[in-house]
Amino acid sequence: MPRTLITLDEQINDFPEKIINLNNKIFFESYVPSIEGILTTKPKNGNHIDHKSLEEIVVEEDSELKEHIGQLKLKARNLGIKFKYTLQEHNTSDIIEKTVCKDLLIMTYNACFDYISGDNSSQLFNILKESKCPIMIIPSNFDEINELIFTYDGKETSFYAIKNFCYLFGNKLKDKEVSILSVTSNLEEEIKYEKNLMNYIQDIFKNVGLQRLVGEDTSKEIYEFALQFNNPLVVMGAYSRSHISHMMVPSAAREIIFKKKIPLFIAHR
Structure with a gap:
């Protein structure tokens, strides 16, 4: 089963839906694909946010995001695609660890540059260097390959x-x-x-x-x-x-x- 990992920016917009739509015409040819989205959230006020409090932020403070995730899951299920999402603190180690059992990591440029502070690109390039699977970096408006x-x-x-x-x-x-x-x-x-x-x-x-x-x-x-x-x-x-x-x-x-x-x-x- 082909397994894809997607990093999502905080706005999430319609990028994951585009990936789900593109799956049948661009991505894998056979088997039931599996897509996992990682929503990365930056620590607020410089404080550490553990996974439990991060979950509460999405559930309690962002009903629009919660609704959108639900719609994505439904759309994926209707297309025969296994889709799930994960919440994580803004770091690279979880992403790198997940690539061990993935066939492809997809990052938007917006999500990529969430990992750059000023001129420090070390976090982003650490993902590129240490990823255990191929990576696609694409604009958020990506919808076709000609x-x-x-x-x-x-x-x-x-x-x-x-x-x-x-x-x-x-x-x-x-x-x-x-x-x-x-x-x-x-x-x-x-x-x-x-x-x-x-x-x-x-x-x-x-x-x-x-x-x-x-x-x-x-x-x-x-x-x-x-x-x-x-x-x-x-x-x-x-x-x-x-x-x-x-x-x-x-x-x-x-x-x-x-x-x-x-x-x-x-x-x-």
Whole structure:
């Protein structure tokens, strides 16, 4: 059973409902999907809020939110989707722990940036680094995918991200146009396993093309390329461990994330 985890901002709006609606046309092909939403609430006045008092806040102080959650549960049940939500204090450890048994973590940019205070992005990037499943970061108005952009630099991490995406979405999105995008310092630079990757993707998707861009600023090139399309999704092997130090090394995804506009799929080993 495919299992999806969604982080919800305090406004909650209609994002979870969009995810439920999208499930049948974008997400998993078979089995009964399971969607869990995490409503993250920031501690008030700097005081610690335990799970019991957080539950009371939602039940007693926010009847509108309670009603919306009830409607989401009903809608999901009518579509054959298992949906539940969890309340938690504003921290990252619970999210990371839950990703162990999930197939996908979905975060809106609004929810992502709830984890950033000033210039401190350590909490957000800790989620990206430590997540045990792939992550999608998307705008709240996300409702369609028309173009897939697979970023590829010849490294195992980018191939790994593409394989994960194909596993989760290949059957549903096989008719979408795919661009395999590589950014190099010159046109003569060799990209390892490019032919093998092309063959792999063509076995799944019907419309696949190679795109080579020359530039030194990888983030800028990827971002500007994606902006050419209507409703693109960029796939990146954004965070990889060093074989020597096992430290996490951020990649071009960082600057794209801070622009808060392009939907991203991020996976790492």
